[in-house]
Amino acid sequence: MANIMIRRDSKGSYQFYLPKRDLEDTIVSMEFDTPEKWGGEIKLNNGGAYYIEPQAAPARLPYSVRAKRLDAAE
Amino acid sequence: MSALTREETQALIQEVLEVYPEKARKDREKHLAVNDQSIEQSKKCITSNRKSLPGVMTIRGCAYAGSKGVVWGPIKDMIHISHGPVGCGQYSRAGRRNYYVGTTGVNAFGTMNFTSDFQEKDIVFGGDKKLAKLIGEVEQLFPLHKGISVQSECPIGLIGDDIEAVSKKSAKEINKPVIPVRCEGFRGVSQSLGHHIANDAIRDWVLGNRDESTFESTPYDVTIIGDYNIGGDAWATRTILEDMGLRVIAQWSGDGTLAEMENTPKAKLNLLHCYRSMNYISRHMEEKYGIPYMEYNFFGPTKIEASIREIAGFFDDTIKAKAEAVIAKYKPMMQAVIDKYKPRLEGKRVMLYVGGLRPRHVIGAYEDLGMEVVGTGYEFAHGDDYDRTIKEMGNATLLYDDVTGLEFEEFVKRVKPDLVGSGIKEKFIFQKMGIPFRQMHSWDYSGPYHSYDGFAIFARDMDMTLNNPCWGNLTAPWLKVEPVAEKAAA
Numbered sequence: 001m002a003n004i005m006i007r008r009d010s011k012g013s014y015q016f017y018l019p020k021r022d023l024e025d026t027i028v029s030m031e032f033d034t035p036e037k038w039g040g041e042i043k044l045n046n047g048g049a050y051y052i053e054p055q056a057a058p059a060r061l062p063y064s065v066r067a068k069r070l071d072a073a074e
Numbered sequence: 075m076s077a078l079t080r081e082e083t084q085a086l087i088q089e090v091l092e093v094y095p096e097k098a099r100k101d102r103e104k105h106l107a108v109n110d111q112s113i114e115q116s117k118k119c120i121t122s123n124r125k126s127l128p129g130v131m132t133i134r135g136c137a138y139a140g141s142k143g144v145v146w147g148p149i150k151d152m153i154h155i156s157h158g159p160v161g162c163g164q165y166s167r168a169g170r171r172n173y174y175v176g177t178t179g180v181n182a183f184g185t186m187n188f189t190s191d192f193q194e195k196d197i198v199f200g201g202d203k204k205l206a207k208l209i210g211e212v213e214q215l216f217p218l219h220k221g222i223s224v225q226s227e228c229p230i231g232l233i234g235d236d237i238e239a240v241s242k243k244s245a246k247e248i249n250k251p252v253i254p255v256r257c258e259g260f261r262g263v264s265q266s267l268g269h270h271i272a273n274d275a276i277r278d279w280v281l282g283n284r285d286e287s288t289f290e291s292t293p294y295d296v297t298i299i300g301d302y303n304i305g306g307d308a309w310a311t312r313t314i315l316e317d318m319g320l321r322v323i324a325q326w327s328g329d330g331t332l333a334e335m336e337n338t339p340k341a342k343l344n345l346l347h348c349y350r351s352m353n354y355i356s357r358h359m360e361e362k363y364g365i366p367y368m369e370y371n372f373f374g375p376t377k378i379e380a381s382i383r384e385i386a387g388f389f390d391d392t393i394k395a396k397a398e399a400v401i402a403k404y405k406p407m408m409q410a411v412i413d414k415y416k417p418r419l420e421g422k423r424v425m426l427y428v429g430g431l432r433p434r435h436v437i438g439a440y441e442d443l444g445m446e447v448v449g450t451g452y453e454f455a456h457g458d459d460y461d462r463t464i465k466e467m468g469n470a471t472l473l474y475d476d477v478t479g480l481e482f483e484e485f486v487k488r489v490k491p492d493l494v495g496s497g498i499k500e501k502f503i504f505q506k507m508g509i510p511f512r513q514m515h516s517w518d519y520s521g522p523y524h525s526y527d528g529f530a531i532f533a534r535d536m537d538m539t540l541n542n543p544c545w546g547n548l549t550a551p552w553l554k555v556e557p558v559a560e561k562a563a564a
C-alpha cells in the first residue's frame with residue numbers, strides 16, 4: 001500500500017503521483033469514474049497498474065488516497 | 075559541420091561507450107539517447123534518476139547541496155546552519171549568486187556561512203550540545219534573524235544525532251522557528267532528493283504557521299516559486315508580473331523571506347518556474363489549500379509571450395488586457411535585440427548540460443536568436459523532465475542523462491558545437507579545447523537572464539562569448555603557417 005495523489009492536469013485527464021518514488025504519470029483508464037463509485041483498478045501510461053478501494057468520488061482534486069500496487073512498470 | 079543524422083548520432087553514442095567495461099557500458103547506454111519527437115514517453119528512450127556509476131566522473135551534487143544550496147539557502151532573513159564539518163558549506167558559500175536586498179550580517183545572511191565545524195570529538199561524542207550552543211551564539215550575535223534552519227551534512231545521519239530534539243528545545247528558548255532538515259548528503263542519488271526533503275521540511279515546519287492569522291489579500295495575488303534570483307532573475311520576472319497588474323506576495327526562494335513563505339497559502343495562483351525543485355510544495359498547496367499551480371517559462375520572447383498569456387488566462391479581463399499591453403510594449407524592444415544579435419548568432423549550434431529546468435527552458439531563447447540546441451542533458455532530472463524535453467528538442471539531437479566527464483568531452487569533440495553551456499567544473503576543459511563556453515548555472519557572473527530584461531542581457535552575453543576574438547588566437551603565432559604563406563603569395 002502506498003499513498004498516491006490524483007489531480008487533473010491542464011488537459012483534463014487524471015494525473016497520478018507517487019510521492020515516495022517521485023513518479024508522475026497520466027492515468028489512462030480508471031475502472032469506476034462516476035460520482036457515486038470512483039476508483040478501482042487504474043492503469044498508468046507507463047504500463048503500471050494500481051488499485052484504489054472504490055469509493056464516492058472526491059469533492060475536490062487533487063486528492064491523496066491509499067492505493068495497492070497491482071503491477072509496477074520497469 | 076552539418077547536423078548529424080540519426081544513424082550518425084547513434085554510432086557516436088556507441089563509439090563513446092566502447093571504452094567502458096561491459097557492465098558499465100550496459101548501464102550508461104540507458105542514459106544516452108537520440109531524440110525522437112514521436113516518442114510519447116521518455117522512459118522508452120532514456121533512463122534517469124539512477125545512482126551514478128562508481129568510477130566515472132559525474133557532475134552531480136548531493137542532497138545537502140539540494141537543500142541548503144538550492145531551496146533553503148536563498149531565504150535571506152534566516153540563518154542556515156551547515157551542521158557538520160566545515161567544508162560542505164564553506165566551499166559552496168555564495169557561489170550561486172542568488173541576489174538579495176538587505177544588509178548582510180544584520181538582517182540578511184545569504185552569503186554568509188554558518189557551520190558547527192565538527193571535529194573528531196563531536197563525531198565520537200555527538201554534536202547535539204555544540205548545536206545548542208551554536209544556536210544560542212547565533213541568537214546573541216545576529217538578533218535580527220527571523221529563524222534558523224539546521225542543514226545536516228553526512229556525519230549527522232551517520233552518528234545519529236537528534237537534531238529534532240535540539241531544534242525543538244532551542245526554538246522555545248529563542249522564541250523563533252528552528253527547523254531541522256534531514257538532508258544528509260548520502261541520501262538519494264543526487265541533489266534532487268535534497269530538494270524533496272527541503273520541500274517536505276517547509277511543508278511541515280513553515281507553511282501552516284500563519285493559517286490562523288489574517289492577511290489582506292487581493293484577487294490578484296500570485297507567488298513566484300522556484301526562481302532563485304540568480305543575478306536578479308526573480309526581480310526581472312516580478313516587474314513583468316506587476317506590470318500585468320498582479321501582486322507578487324512571495325518569492326521562493328530567491329530574495330525571499332520567512333514571512334513571505336508563511337503567507338504563500340494566501341495566494342491565488344502559484345507560478346512555478348523550476349519544476350524539478352519545487353513541484354512537491356506546489357502539489358501540496360494545491361491539495362491542502364486549493365491553490366492551482368502553473369509551470370511557466372520566462373526565457374526568450376516567444377516563450378515569455380506564451381507564458382504571459384497563459385498566466386493571464388487564470389484571471390479576469392482587466393489582467394488579460396494588461397497582459398496584452400505588456401506584450402505590445404516589449405515587442406519592439408525585443409525586436410531590436412533580435413535585429414542586433416541574430417545576424418551575429420544565426421545558425422550557431424549549442425550543447426547544454428545543466429540542472430533542473432534550463433536544459434529545456436532556454437531552448438526557446440536560443441531559437442529566438444536563430445541558434446540551435448543540438449544536445450542537452452540534465453544532472454538530476456526525472457522521467458517527467460525528459461517527457462517535457464523531448465518535445466522541445468529537434469529530432470536526432472543528443473540527450474544525455476547524468477553525463478560523465480568522458481562522454482561529455484567526446485560528444486563535444488565530435489558534434490563540434492559553437493557554444494557549450496554548462497557549469498564551472500566543465501568550463502575550463504572546453505575553453506582549453508577552444509570552444510566558447512557560458513556557465514548556465516550562475517550566468518557566468520552576469521544576469522538576469524529571465525524575462526524581457528534578461529533576454530537582452532542573454533543575447534549580449536552569447537554574442538560576447540561566441541564572437542570573442544580570443545577564439546581565433548588559441549594557436550601560437552609561430553604555429554599559424556597558412557595565413558602567412560597566403561600573404562606572401564599575394
Ligand code: SF4
Nearest residue numbers: 136138162227228259
Ligand atoms: S556528500 Fe556529505 S560530506 Fe559531501 S558535501 Fe554533501 S553533505 Fe557534505
